[in-house]
Amino acid sequence: MKRINLSDGEWIIMNVLWKSAPQTITKLTSALKESTGWSKHTIITMLNRMESKGAVRYEQGVKAKQYYPAVERAETALEETESFLDKVYSGSLGLMVNTMVEKNSLSKEEIEELYAILKRAEEEEK
Numbered sequence: 001m002k003r004i005n006l007s008d009g010e011w012i013i014m015n016v017l018w019k020s021a022p023q024t025i026t027k028l029t030s031a032l033k034e035s036t037g038w039s040k041h042t043i044i045t046m047l048n049r050m051e052s053k054g055a056v057r058y059e060q061g062v063k064a065k066q067y068y069p070a071v072e073r074a075e076t077a078l079e080e081t082e083s084f085l086d087k088v089y090s091g092s093l094g095l096m097v098n099t100m101v102e103k104n105s106l107s108k109e110e111i112e113e114l115y116a117i118l119k120r121a122e123e124e125e126k
Helices: 008-019 025-036 040-053 073-089 093-102 108-125
Strands: 056-060 065-069
Touching: 008 025, 008 040, 008 056, 008 065, 008 073, 025 040, 025 065, 040 056, 073 093
Parallel strands: none
Antiparallel strands: 056 065
């Protein structure tokens, strides 16, 4: 499967589609107008670009196209995470976490969450 690179704006649209699909252009414009200020034409342009990338698909509805995500959230997030790790930390998750620790960027709750995740991973390894 080919990797899909999404821009920050495309992630915003994908999150709306993953949360509640299908969506028409009118519904997307309404849902995103206040937070982004995007016009209908901006959303149409972005959807066309996303369709070309294989991120969204549409079905012709009675009055308007119905847009759906064409990729799974978890798979797309994993690809984005791996790309980020490769680009910023040479693929090292440990280096990223160490950077966060050194900069005191982790709350007590986040540290506890990381411990729980690592414990679960260790148990699944057995």
